[in-house]
Each structure stands twice: as structure tokens, then as C-alpha cells.
Amino acid sequence: MDQRIITMNKTTFHHENGEGDIDNFAIARALSFLKADLIDLNGMEKATELMFNYGYQLGVSDAQRMREKYIDIQDILKQGPTLHCKKGHIKGSIFEGYIEFYGDKSVKTVYGTGTWLHSYEAKVHLDCFGQSDVPVCHTLMGFATGYMSTVFQFEVKVIEKTCVARGDENCKWDIYTVNHLPDEPNELSENQAAFDLVELGNIQSKMIQAVIDGATVEDILKEAEITFGRTFLVEDIFYNFAHSTNLSERDRQSIEKDMRIYDQNERNQLGMYFFERRQQLSFTKKVLKLENHVRLTNTIVSKNKVVAYLSMISMHPKTFTAYDYLILSKMTNVISVLLMTNAILEKSLAKDESTFTNEILHQELTDKNQILSRSRFFEVDIKQSYTVAILRWSKNIDKIQNEIESFIRRHLKKHRILISLKEQELVILLFHSLKDHSLIQNIFSHLRAALIGQFPKHPVQIVTAILDIAFWRQVLTIMKQPLLWFPAPTHQ
Template identity: 25%
Template sequence: MGIKVSEESINEELAINERPIVLSSSSFGILRKQLVRNIGMERIGSFLFHFGWEMGIKDAEKAKDEGLSLEELIKKGPLLHIESGHIRGIVHDCDVKHDESGNVLSVFGRGVWKDSYEAIEHKKMLGISRKPVCHTLIGYSSGFMSTAFGEPLLAKEITCIGAGDAECRWIVRTEKEWAEEAQTDLPMYNETSIVEELEYTYDQLLEQKNIITRLADFQQKLTEEVLNGNTMQEIADIVYEIGRIPVVIVGLDFRTAIYSGLSEREHEELKLDLEQHLEKQEMPYLKSDKGNQLPSIKNKVIKTAVQERLITPVLVQKEVLGYCSFVYRGDREPHAEDYLFLNRCANAASIILLNEKTKFESFERMKGNFLEHILTGKFDAGEIIRRGQYTNVNLEEPYHITVVNYESPETSLEESFIFQEQLLETAFRYFHDNGQNILVGNHDGSLALLITEEKNERTSISVEIEKFHEFIKRKYPQAIFRFGISNTGRAIENAPNHWEEAKIALRFARKKEIVLFQSLGIIGVLINTQNTEGIKMIAHQELGAMYDTKDPKKAEQLKTLYIFLMNAGKLEQTMSDLALSMSGLRHRIDKIENILGKNLRDPNEGYQLLMILKCLIALGELTIE
């Protein structure tokens, strides 16, 4: 079935330009919802305000063409507003003051809109708002009153049903009066149009695109230079050449510095100014084993009277190794994009330092492996000295072997291994930074050091080790370190023997954390003769049944005997060291004397027993914790 309709209709009475268009209030609610969806809640206020503003101007101009007075215009405006269907009723009061010449001094209009279509439709379509929503109504009132008075008047909604209030209440005043009251939350009368805002956004996007392009070129250039093996100074020169901003790359102590874009004199003056500023401001430093540092946060700005510095840390494997900064003087100030370029510069510096760190640690580990071969006696003297030339360590000089034992808080095997690696790397860096070229490695589960005596006058080996001990105690405060130091070695092929000396000395590191083999006196001589069987035979003879270190009870008796003899028979000190009561200690001493059949207070008996116990400790037969 087909239907065909052909008809032509026209209402000649309707005007072409000003004919009314009938729309329900819900149609405007739909329009409002679509505007929110497309341009956002914040933007529709300005859009609808200007929409209402133009309608108000049109109606006011028509009314003025009728020759109405100002008072009649003020009264007619609300009536036209009702006729438009925007509201169903209004309460309106308006006070106007003129000067003697008839000029308007002030306007104070106020009232209530009854059943605002905007408030009703906003609640229906979008829910309760955080602020008044009758944007078209205040635009209409502002446009009508401004046209009627011939100067800008602005309406402001005080309360609104769309915001959950009981009524839509408003005020109209001149723009000048609002300004005098320092009102900043007026309607969007002077807000940027959407087109202007889009133009501004486009300009910003274009600027951001240019910045990203420059940043990408900058990053590529730095990457190429780093891959080409360029030095830190060459990188700094390239950064300055591209950005024309003076750049400074410093170490943690702010003493060693690489800079570009500054003369030597300028750099020294700015460095002094920065140091004085930091001292004056009492800025919070981070204490480290290398001295004072700035906090390791990115993009810190330090401003003095003569300079401004944008600073970011140079990080290598989560450790701060230095700082990279841009320097600004005079009227020049940092731009937002400078942070991006500075971070790229710091990244390039980090890669260079990581490469240097990797090469340094690889070389030191190679030296550590060489040390392990020396201590196991795998090479003869000639081979050791020949290979030692590749390590830059003169192994023909006298030397000491030091063994370092450590107890770390780490419990798992993985954590212990990580700590061992960290300690090894710390030792590498410490002696390198102090200008000492030594051999460092792991051997028999302990840290081993081979330190040669230089021809120049230096401090003793014990002082050097004490300094190193203090350093690692600060760096690893939870760990306990003990050191054993060998006698001076004259021939490198005897290094395994001196390693044994260092281990023997380590066994006596109880109250003293650093023990020299030389301090053991006659004990060292006895052990060094390799007369171990004779020592064990004497121990069996003098200690009798107590000489069974695998029996916990007897091992405890030997420990008690050793502490008692080391304290020269002083009961109070021994009681404190062993955490025993006086009666318990006396009982234990009496029992030991009965087992041994000896008087422990006899100097000769006590000295002989103490010598035997020390020899057992040196041999590793007895452990005193």
C-alpha cells in the first residue's frame, strides 16, 4: 500500500525575522544537557549568560523604541521576561539614585524569580548543582538593564532552586558598584569566548609541540654524544651550546665541578655566593659519608641575590652521586620547559657516571680475583709481580694482609650476599677516593685487603684500618665489623702465610675490634712455627677432661676460665663479662679448679693456662664470643 501526500502551506501573518518559535521548557533542558556533554559544565555558564544577554538587549531596544521612560522600562523588563516563558512570576524592587544633573549614581535591583525554567530543567536533567544555574536569566536581566540605563549593569544570582535553595533570589547593580565591593564571582560577563579559548589552546598545543620537538632533538643529540664516549665536560659544553644556559655539574661535596657558559672567575664567584647562601639559610643538608649534600629531590630552586639555580640530582642505581644545575643571572628566569632539559642533562651525566662506575668496579673485581689467586698460592713470585703491573699495584713493596669479618642484620642468604657485594664495592670506592691503590676481594667468606707500604711517609697500617672502620660503621651502622692484620710481608709469595696471620689475629678480635698479629707476642711466634700438634698435646695434658671444645658444657667452662684469667682473677669484672651472679661464678671457678687440680690464683699456673687457651683460639680450636 502506498501513500502520497502533496501539500503547500504558509502563514503570511508570521514575520520572517522576528517570528516566535514555540519550544517547551524541557526542550531547553535537553539543549542544556547536550551543552554540558559537549563543552562542559564550567563553559555553559558563559555560553548561556551571553545568550540571555543578547535576548535582553533585543527586548530592551524594542521597549525603548516605544518611547518608554526609564522607570517604565524597569517595570516592563520583568513582564517581558515572564512573557518569554523563562519564569512564571517575579518579585522585583529597584532603587535608583541620580545626581543633580540626572546622572545615575547607583542602582540596586533585587527580587525573586518564580519557577525558573533553568533551575527546574537543570535539576531534572543534571541534578543539584554546587552553585546557582540560572545563567540565561541573569544574562537577560543584565542585558536588558544595561540597555535601559545606557551603562553596564550586571545581575548576580544569590540563591537558586537548582542549587538546592528554597528560591531563586538575585541582585542587579552597576558594574562600577560591583567593582568597588571587590566582587570576583560575578557572572561570566568578560569571560573568553569558546573560539578565543580554542585559539589560545591551539597556540599552547603548538608551543608544546615545539618544546617536545626541541626536547627530542636535545635528547637525541645527548644520546649520540654519550654513545660516542664523550666526557662530562664535552656533554656540558653541548648542553650550553644548545640551550645557551650556563650549566654546572658537581659532586656531592660541591667541590669538584664541571661547568660551561661561565668563566673560571665567574664560576668561583657564583660557587662562593651559593655556599654563603646555604650557610645563611641553614638549609637542611643530608649527612653522608662524603660530607654535606642537598636533599635528593628533583627540580629544587635556590635563589640568591645574584643568581638563581635550578638543581636536580644525578642518580646512579638509586644513589645520588652529584648534582646538575642551570644558572640564571640578571633578568633571566627559569622557564617551565627548562626543568625538562635539565633532567635530560642529568640523565646523560648519570649514564656517563654509570659507565665509569661499571668500568671501575670491573677493574677492581679483576684485581680482587687476582688477590684470591695470590692468597691461595697459585702463582710464583715472578708471575705475581708481572701480573701485578696490570693492576697498578707495586707488589715488590712491603705489604700487610687484612681480613675483615662482619655480622650484618640481614637474615636471608640473598640479603647476606647483597650486603657482601655492597661492602666490597664500598671498599673499592673508599680506598680509590683516598688515593690508595690496593687489592680488595672476597676470600674464604671474608673481605680481604692487601695494602702495600708506599715510599712516601704515611700513617701506620692500624691507623689506616681504623679510618676505614669508622667509614663503614657510619655507612652500615647496624653491622659489626672485626679486623685482623698480619705482620709486614716482605715477599709476595709469602702472602698465604700472612693471610693465616691475619685470620689468627681476627680470632682475638673480641673486646678490641682491630687486632694486629704483632700484638699477640709469643702466641704469634708459637703458632707461626706450625707447632700445632705440640700445642694440642700440651693442652690435653694441662686441661685434661675439659679439653673437648665440641661439648657445650666444657666449652662454656673453657670460656669461663679464659675470661677469668684475662681479667687477672678479678671476680667482679668476670661476673660482669659472663653475666653471672657472684655465687654462680664462685661455684663455677671452684669446679674448674677441681677438674684441673690447679690453683687458678697462682700466677704461674694461670699464665700457663692462659697461654694454652690463646694458642687454641689462634688455631681455631676454641671460639670465644
């Protein structure tokens, strides 16, 4: 069979920014902050995988559109750098190499070398973490790999050889052939059709945009269930429902019943320090066959601690396939990022809420209209009576502070509250119109019992005082004369 080689001489691509690129550059900036947070929370390895996969699916999507628009492979290749620049990832690129074809015009081998000009990833890494020991442009490598592999219908490998973030002069990379990717179906195609990998990649690609647009975890789970025909469930570290879709109330109750039994058995096995030990029990693709359902489960880990579980659920006997494992693995990446991003937003909101609460308690706000305006932002009616509760721990709670606050918010989700946390104390302002003081006492009695049940090694004391808005300036004085006192049990 005759062969021919096309040589691509060194070519420099630049792109002048247009009005239509503003959104893409905003996304690139958002990506830069997200990657920094991913590295901080989940470590370099997980952040690298997620950003490479994101870039890869962007490349695949763009290449598919260009294959529909252009016939000549060289024309398609020329569009790649321009599309890459428009996304705000780079400001230009240099490329040279060759493509070897078979006589039927199919590609045999590819080799090339290029340079990315002004990589946003390199800049972000230097700004946030300083100089790196290794190249860091993972989104860029992912985009180039996905784009080129789709264009050539070959699996190609793109490796960054030098990087500005490593102290090198430029971000240079090589591309070369790995394996051919046939267009024709193979024996696995029927199975693979159940979860089109392109669709799976598209979900990952939509992840960043979904975060920017404010999509919820439920939105992502619903899209995944439509695409894959599977039911997903996210639970917190106590196996409480956190996020789910497509579950009937009856199924939900059956699952909760199973998990209460499983949770208690695991607590008995782990002993008094079950919470701390459970945080360290990271696992992947664990199958649980319980009385009412079967599940394939992954842990979601942040800062080397288990913070949640993502499960694929079946209410009927089922043997999970290798493809189920792959789906769950990819979905774990997506949900991990969404939960992490939500946690960042919640942390920022919690900081604002804590500041506002402290300003009230320390009489630092004097403008009534400002108080009312800011209270509306936190969806509380400061004109109502409210109860101030001070929760105190004798032991350090720094390591489980976030879990305790999240647990309290879930427990009091039917009430409007403000929370401020400082050192070993947590202050809750609970707004209500209750006249019966015993009802307030019951709310905090149940809260304390629930906290001791979930965190038995961290007994808590609760001091409460009921206040009226007319006396908000006297909060600190009244707090020193508590109306209710729930001491820690003596045997703790």
C-alpha cells in the first residue's frame, strides 16, 4: 500500500481577543481558582487527573465539530490552536511535525513538537504555589490529547517537556502516536453503548460550566441518570441522605433502614473512635449487598479525609459490571469537584455569616437599616425574638469543626439560624415566634443528644438565652445570665 508523508513546517498561531471570547476567559479565570482549590483540598494527583479529563473532553468536543465543518485534516488541525486560544488557556502556540498516511488516506503515525505561549495554568501555579518541580499544564495537555486523538482517530500522547511554572523559558510539548482508534464497531461496542464515553466526558466537561451557572448536585445526578440509566445517591459520612434523584419515598425508607443497621454495625466494629476511624477508611468500588438494596460505593475524599459516599443503587439483585465501575469512578470525580466547590462557597458564606453574627453580639452595628438589610441576605427576620445558644466543648474540635457545624445545620434545617464559631465555642442565633419556652428547651435538648450520639468523644455543654430585638444591644450582658444549662454528663 502506498504511503505519503505531510510535513507541517513550524507555524506560529496567535489570536486577537474578541467580544465573543469574554465568557471563555471568565471560565478560564474560574478554572484557575478551581484548580488552586483542588490542589489545596485534594492534592496534586487528583487535581491533575480532573483537569486533564476536563481539557480532554473539551478537545474531543471541539474536534468533533471541526470534523463536521472541514474535510481536509490539515484544515482541522489549524483550527485547534485558535480554538485553544479562544478558551483563554493560552495566547498563542507554535507547532511543527509530520503526519504519515496510508494509501487510503488513513493516518499511520504522527509526531510533532510545540510550544504554548502564556499558559494560564503555569501562571496560576506560580501565583498560588510558587515554582514547581514538574510541568503543570494538565488542562492544556488534556485539550491537545483529546483534539488530536479525535482528529486522527488515533490515540496520541501529548507530554509537556518544559514548563514556565518549573522555571523553564517556555512550555514545550511533544505529540506522538500510541494506538489506532478504529471508527468501525468492535465486539465491545454493544456494551459501551450503554454509557457512551463521549457522553460521560461531556458530563465532566459541563462540570465547570454547571458550577459557574449554579447547578446543584441534583442537577448533575439527574443528567447522569438520564445518560447512563443508573440511580445515584450521595450520603454524608453518617450515611444520611445528602443528594439523590429518582428514588421513591418507599425506596428511600428501605435504603435508610438498611444503612441505619449497617452504620450501627460499623460503629460497633470501629469502637468509641468510630468517627475519626471512619474518616480514614477510604475505599473504591465497594459492593454492599443489604436486605433491601445493593450498592456499588466510592468514598469522596477531601484533605485525606472521607467526607461523603457516592453510590450506584439498585433495589433489585444485581451484579455490577466493569462499565458500572468506570461510570462510578468518573462520576466520583465530578461529584467530588461539585461538593468541594459547594464547600468553598459555603465556607465563604459561613465566614460572612459569622462576621455578621459577631457584629450583632458585640454591638458593632449601629445602623438599623443595615442590620435589617444584611439579615434579609441571610434569610432571617431579625425583628423576631431569637434564642442565643452557646455550645462549648472541653476538648479541641478543630479537626471535626466542619463536620460538627454541618451536622448542626442539618439538625436545625427547619429553623432560621445564624452561626458563629470561635475556638472551642459555637454561637447559634435561632429566630422563632415560639412563646412556650419549653419548646425551645426541647429543640436544644434534642440537638445536644444528637451531637453526643454522633460525636461521643466530644461532649458538649449548651447555654441558651431568649432575647427580643429590643434588647439586642444587651446580648452580651444577657448571655452572661443564662436561662438554660445542659451540663456534660459526668461519665463522659
